[in-house]
Amino acid sequence: MSAKPFFYDITLRDANQALATPWNKEEKEVVFKQLLKLGVQGVEVGFPIASEMDFESCQNLAKVTAKLAAQGDKTAANVVISALARAKTVDIQKAWDAVKEAPKPRIHVFLAMSPLSMEHVLQMKPMEVRKQAIEAVVFAKSLVGEKGDVEFSPEHFGDCRENFDFVLESLKQIAQAGATTINLPNTVERYRPMLFVDMVRKVVETLPKNTTVSVHCHNDLGMATATTVESYFVGSAQMECALNGLGERSGNTNMFEVAVALHNCGVEMDMNLSEIYETALLTSKWAKVPIYSKAPLIGIEAIAHRSGIHQDGASKTKNMKKGAYRPIDYSLIGRNENDILTFTSQSGKTAVYEILSHNGYPVDLDEAAELQPVLKEISEREGELSDTRILEVFREKCCNLNGRVIFRTIDVIPEDNRFVFKFQKDGTAQEESISAEGPIEAALLLSRKIGLPVELNSYKQSVVSDADKLWAGRALSEITLSANEKTIIGRGVSSDTLVANMRAIFGGINKLYRQP
């Protein structure tokens, strides 16, 4: 019988280092708290030697964990807080200094053991590599004492088929030296899953029973989930995964896919599966990495049935644990349970997000959270709400928003780059003439002139999809604006693209400057 899965999250380290803009201390804390909500067993918080900023953010998370644990938070008290280190004294010391205040600290030491890496990257003889790894683990163990533990990774383990006997013997000695977790990285996915899984099986059979074997797979060929799941069934209890499968190149193993696959196989685990969908949406927003529409489990299309036969089968088996044409009852991961999306007074913000996204209006989770109580109130009066009704509310609350300012007209005078605005401010009709290169710049200058200044962050214009019968084919402008450290999306819709832009900016101003 396999041990309970130990989910070891690497989003804050492996995935974070691959983001276009890595997270700072505050941002890492937000992601970390979501990981605790999800209920993972271990978190690799960073690589403290990489930068002072990363050191400080690792230290902060160790302290946050200790504080939560002291307040009685059981997840925080039990979660392993791990920092990565090369097999070097200076790295190991720094890693320990960063995480030692956590209730369960860990130092994760790595050193490459594939023939290619040893010869060409490290430029060391195999016996020297083994010696360095053992010495590093002994040093790490001397620091963690009884409070923490040590994990060791032979980097590029997936490439160690040629020198497997050497690696196996090294891992035996490294475990004896004090590493209680041996992590096997498929640093680059090159071959088929079963070749790797077979190597994992041999390591499990060789190492003492009290050593935890772990796998860390990258997804270069799209098989990281398969490799990780099968490794669990040959005795690898720890799985190193990332939220949304983020990570270097094509990413690390997707935590949600592994958790759901194991769940479907009857494996008991301590993860809060119902937090998955919300966590996925938040992660996408925080990482600024969109979720592919067809992504398993979390893609917006993952629950859609288009063909008649599929729709028929799905609706006949609705509310059954094992339904036709679907791998799970999606309520398991906090999603609508089938593609006939409905909103009732029981529905949460993710339902609002899904329905609007399906209809071509990608909102973010904060906006969905703002709309949810409004829809809930309507639904208490009117019962189940249709897409059309929800779109009506969305238009009223999120598009062409009036408030302190109301847009009337814009006249373009091309000869002298001038734009004449007619609008209303705080109930009074006004007219202003602004010189600028283009209408958007003019509207931003106008916002300053009237004492409601906004900055432009990003701009997008698209055409409203056919799903929205009322507005199909019209221009939709979505302009992200900020003021006073608050960022919002202004939305404007019109059959005239210029007017759509202006309505988006005026609507954004109204969102940022509510009635005093």
Ligand SMILES: [Zn+2]
């Ligand atoms: Zn990695």
